Amino acid sequence: MSVSLSVVERLRASGSVFAEDEAALIAESARDEAELAAMVDQRVAGLPLEYVVGWASFRGLRIAVDPGVFIPRRRTEFLVAEALRVTVAVSVVVDLGCGSGALGAAVAAEREVSLYAADIELAAVRCARRNLVPWRGTVYQGDLFAALPERLRGQVDVLLANVPYVPTNEIRLLPPEARLYEPHVTLDGGPDGLATLRRVAAGAMDWLAPGGHFFVEMSEHQAPLARAVMVEHGLAAEIVVDDDLGATVVHGTYTRR
Template sequence: MSASSAVELGPVIERLRASGCVFAEDEAALIAETARDADELAAMVDQRVSGSPLEYVVGWASFCGLRIAVDPGVFIPRRRTEFLVAEALKVTAVDAVVVDLCCGAGALGAAVASERQVSLYAADIEPAAVRCARRNLAAFGGNVYQGDLFAALPVRLRGRIDVLLSNVPYVPTDEIRLLPPEARLYEPHVTLDGGPDGLATLRRVAAEAPDWLTPGGHLFVETSDRQAPLAAAAMREHGLATAVTTDDELGATVVRGTCP
């Protein structure tokens, strides 16, 4: 039973607002809904006031209408990345082989699989992310592997992937210090740091993707708008045809590479 029916939220809202939470009322309601009793509610509010991301406090993130379980130390899916899912769904057929590479909590794979019946695979280098993704993808029959990019995947998938979702880290190393404290202080830097220009991991994915994609298969990545031309060039260098799409409302940019 949640604590919301037993606790007056006014003081909770005031504490959250005083700590700098812009949406204090909404956050208080979510925390109260999640907490099992007043003691847990107080502990969760303390965590949030101390700066812990709301998603870590309540244990989940909202993404494409799903509640994605998110443990501390796992990258929190961003709302703007819903645009990548929308773009991928345009070309995802029933029974497609879909891989969520650098999967984090598995949000992208879960969102696609919630809309299409697919064969779903995911991989991440971080053990905490793999544990989390296994929980989130179990309902969709997803297989989750730990390892470095394509090295984590079963060899049988080589040349058979129809849709490759790869939300690689793309923040330039020197710009991590400019991120909001919730990301900079709580999320692992390996999930944020894209190297000097933010595209180091993307280039590695682009180099190997043609060997893993089926003919006509697609690679989808998210970048900043200023990085998109360089990301597209990296894909073309390895034989992929590219397209760049943007969503101004979400502030999202997606680069698609298609295997001939």
Template sequence: MNSEIVDRLRAAGCVFAEDEAALIVEAARDATVETMVEAMVEAMVERRVAGAPLEYVVGWASFCGLRIGVDPGVFVPRRRTEFLVAEALKATAPGAVVVDLGCGSGALGAAVAARREVSLYAADVEPAAVRCARRNVTPYGGTVYQGDWFDALPVELRGRIDVLLANVPYVPTDEIRLLPAEARLYEPHVTLDGGADGLANLRRVVAGAVDWLTPGGHVYVEMSDRQAPLAQDVMVAAGLGAEVVTDDDLGANVVHGIKPGAGRAAGTRAG
């Protein structure tokens, strides 16, 4: 059965057809009784051949060594975003208050909480994302809220957040049409669209971070090569210290903002 699946996936343009076939068969066996595996595999292969993202087909994404549950209609965490987690861990001390804002599947918060003992909160405006994130962060003691950016959070967190993770949508509206079909056709545009210059969501998050971070608190966002220095300027204009850090291997840029003042001691370096 696997060789036929590989041939169909390869014909559909799947570069890693062998790996994808193995994951589909594994997912089918996990999801149903043995007598129904073949039918389940066929349904999953049909969805993948039609263009559905592999993560939606098998129900999870690999992220920072974790299996993050991902439902259709929820943003799929990208491998390059693992760099944001690695950078955030450098500033995350045990006991820190960590917020994954605009959390999608909750992958960022779960990845940090899997490596540090923290108080974890997450929020997203999309009901599908909130349901998905709850499955991923609850095992780490996290709580997920539904609402628009900081409006979703309990007021008692204002001024107490040590580490704010915000993988904001940053694709300029006119450039969404240039994205790969898996993102453009399957992921909600609200999870991709950053407004005319891609920085509209960033500006809102930075404006709120000034009030919601504790003195010495950190905010981390991901940006493109072109946008990263502009995002740094937005943070500086809001009164945050800011730097751009880059991982050339992953093609990732993280903009790191720090609220002035004395904060918690940093955690150990990621690794």
């Protein structure tokens, strides 16, 4: 569907920095002129582009993203890249707090793995189940490890957990697209941003296989404390950074039994 100059101008006037690109994506996704107009109205009103078009680009994949589901960020592609360094065929991979399932999908797209995912939010579970169909991933609903079947205990080779890490009193500082539209449960990491990480780290040793790996994304200033949390719970841990993406990942390894 063609894009009129007026659509681009409306998007630009609403604050879009990439108005031409956004207009093209909306036009590509719209089925008719009426839907195009409605989608432009939504975007101008501030709805995140990914919710408007129904998907997000992540490591070359189109990940379905429904309203109310956390939108995968480009910087999180670095977490996947780091996980792929240690993921081999037949690895058991768990995407914990999976949201749309983007992390698990991106790993499974490049490695033949046994893929499992879990999220406490029903909207996320429904979305992730659609996204993981091509890789025969299984998605459970529940609170972190409590959602997983007991047979996975001690069997997980790669644990991905893009946990919320924004301190509660800093949510108000986030861009409106995140603060107003994404569920706060996917953003709010408690007083210091590490509340959910502490819960995952406390259970990681029970679920990881010997030599298993645990990856989380953190802000640069939180990473040293996140590393200390992992070490406290028996994991060897390191901080890795990608300056181009502005991404920081903490990588824990289960080195002993």
